Amino acid sequence: MIALKLLTTLILILILVVVLLLGLTPLLDRFRRTVLRRILVDVTDVLNRHDIEYWADFGTLLGLIRQGDIILGDKDVDLCVLDAERPRVMAAYADFAARGYWLTGEGGAAGKLMRVFDLRSPFYADIYPYLANGETVASVLDPRDDAPTRLVSAKENVAFRGALISTPREAEPLLEYRYGPSFRIPRRNDKGRAGGAGPWHSLSQDLEASALFVWFFLRYALGVRPGRA
Numbered sequence: 486m487i488a489l490k491l492l493t494t495l496i497l498i499l500i501l502v503v504v505l506l507l508g509l510t511p512l513l514d515r516f517r518r519t520v521l522r523r524i525l526v527d528v529t530d531v532l533n534r535h536d537i538e539y540w541a542d543f544g545t546l547l548g549l550i551r552q553g554d555i556i557l558g559d560k561d562v563d564l565c566v567l568d569a570e571r572p573r574v575m576a577a578y579a580d581f582a583a584r585g586y587w588l589t590g591e592g593g594a595a596g597k598l599m600r601v602f603d604l605r606s607p608f609y610a611d612i613y614p615y616l617a618n619g620e621t622v623a624s625v626l627d628p629r630d631d632a633p634t635r636l637v638s639a640k641e642n643v644a645f646r647g648a649l650i651s652t653p654r655e656a657e658p659l660l661e662y663r664y665g666p667s668f669r670i671p672r673r674n675d676k677g678r679a680g681g682a683g684p685w686h687s688l689s690q691d692l693e694a695s696a697l698f699v700w701f702f703l704r705y706a707l708g709v710r711p712g713r714a
Contacts, residue, residue: 509695514558517694520606521555524586525562526648528601528610531580532564533649537573539566539612540637541652543663543677549643550656551669558673560694562610565637566599568625571614574599597625607701629679636662 525545532539541549543563548556555562566574571590581588585604592600592611599612613630615622622637624630639654653659660668664677674687 509698510691513695513698517606517608518555518557518559520603520608521559521562522646524601524603524608524610525555525650526646527584527586528562528564528581528612529650530648531577531584532574533651534580535573535577537566537570537577538640539564539570539651540640541565541643541650542613542637542659546652546656547660547664547668549645549650549652550660551671553645556671558691560690561608563613564610565613565615567622568614568616571599574612593626595626607698627679632659632662 525541529539529541540546541563542565544556544559544561545563548554548559575588575590578588581601587602587604588599589602590599592598592609598614601610601612603609614625615632616625617634620634621631622634636655636659637653640651641654642649643652644650662678664675668677674690676686
């Protein structure tokens with residue numbers, strides 16, 4: 486009987502925590518979009534100043550093309566480079582640091598992408614490296630992220646909040662390739678060809694984001710920052 490009451494209490498506490506975390510989502514969406522706007526401008530400005538060839542892709546490109554902004558609910562900034570540019574990106578470490586960012590070349594679960602952490606928030610920009618492979622640019626992370634070379638080779642700048650963001654000239658065909666012909670219809674947390682869609686996927690993504698947000702500020706209060714042990 487005692488065990489049943491304890492289990493019931495734990496379940497109720499878990500439900501309460503989930504409800505509270507999901508309740509943060511609308512506020513977190515707006516706060517995160519404000520920060521991601523700054524991150525996109527700052528990170529691309531450093532890349533532009535170093536003449537590094539890159540392009541906005543995935544959710545960042547989708548937002549720029551579809552609504553001229555960061556998508557409300559997007560979790561990070563997505564940029565891509567050919568892997569040959571990796572040394573030049575890493576050489577810009579000091580410039581990122583001077584703006585309040587920490588650059589690592591071992592970001593993500595696989596430790597293969599470049600990630601630029603904002604030291605003032607839990608958010609970041611991912612810089613995905615690609616290998617030139619004839620008619621395809623091949624992701625070093627996931628073959629589902631590969632793309633036809635013809636869709637990313639030519640670039641053009643898109644104005645965004647006083648900055649110039651490099652995007653593929655064939656942006657709409659690229660987005661159709663990644664997300665399908667209905668890419669202009671908003672679908673929260675849609676990962677396109679990379680997998681992950683539907684209400685349960687979206688719910689889990691939002692729950693994880695809220696939990697990480699709370700965890701970051703608890704660590705921040707204790708003086709822990711990205712790049713510190």
